[in-house]
Amino acid sequence: xxxxxxxxxxxxxxxxxxxxxxxxxxxxxxxxxxxxxxxxxxxxxxxxxxxxxxxxxxxxxxxxxxxxxxxxxxxxxxxxxxxxxxxxxxxxxxxxxxxxxxxxxxxxxxxxxxxxxxxxxxxxxxxxxxxxxxxxxxxxxxxxxxxxxxxxxxxxxxxxxxxxxxxxxxxxxxxxxxxxxxxxxxxxxxxxxxxx
Numbered sequence: 144x145x146x147x148x149x150x151x152x153x154x155x156x157x158x159x160x161x162x163x164x165x166x167x168x169x170x171x172x173x174x175x176x177x178x179x180x181x182x183x184x185x186x187x188x189x190x191x192x193x194x195x196x197x198x199x200x201x202x203x204x205x206x207x208x209x210x211x212x213x214x215x216x217x218x219x220x221x222x223x224x225x226x227x228x229x230x231x232x233x234x235x236x237x238x239x240x241x242x243x244x245x246x247x248x249x250x251x252x253x254x255x256x257x258x259x260x261x262x263x264x265x266x267x268x269x270x271x272x273x274x275x276x277x278x279x280x281x282x283x284x285x286x287x288x289x290x291x292x293x294x295x296x297x298x299x300x301x302x303x304x305x306x307x308x309x310x311x312x313x314x315x316x317x318x319x320x321x322x323x324x325x326x327x328x329x330x331x332x333x334x335x336x337x338x339x
Contacts, residue, residue: 148226150233153301156218156226157294161306163210164294167203167287169310174199180317201266204278207286208262211250220293221250227297235303246293254285 146152181192213219224247231238249255261278264270291308298306315321 148230148233150301153223153226153233156223157298157301159218160210160220160223160294161298163206164287164290165306165308165310167206168291168308169312170199170203171284171287172310173312173316176312176317180320200278200280200283203283203287204258204262205266207255207283207290208259208267210290211255211259220290221247223297224250227300234300236300238300246296249289249293253289254282255289257282258286 177195209217210219212221224243227234227238228240228243228247231240231243257276258278260275261282264273264275265277295306295308298304
């Protein structure tokens, strides 16, 4: 049996969305710190940076897609906003259903839409002839910021509290990169290439 919208349900969804969105912000901060540190140290680019960049961007884009539009029985901004629009009395602060509807439409537009379509056609599914544009780091950053704005707005409306999206990282997260811990690899000849 489907659980009807209630304050308890909204609070559970908001708690999950808060964790997901704050993690988006945290991972972005770590990524920027990692890349910035490598650039300042003039670390030569290698294929490993491509692997890390793809892992970061794919993970962030997948979370953006998931928190925008979850399946039935999953928390998402779409489900949260639909419940609030249909039952504005569940919030602590006065809520205008038309304003909530505008926020619902924002999930289907701009950077959030672009990132979601990219994930649908290139990441989650291997569409034979994708028509979505490839999402850029700028698209992903803007979508993360938009989700942060939505989260803060609905935390105030539902619970009467605000949440900073600024994340703090305890300890030296770059410590593993400050010591030499990888063995030297001998370079092997590539197949099909002439040897010097």
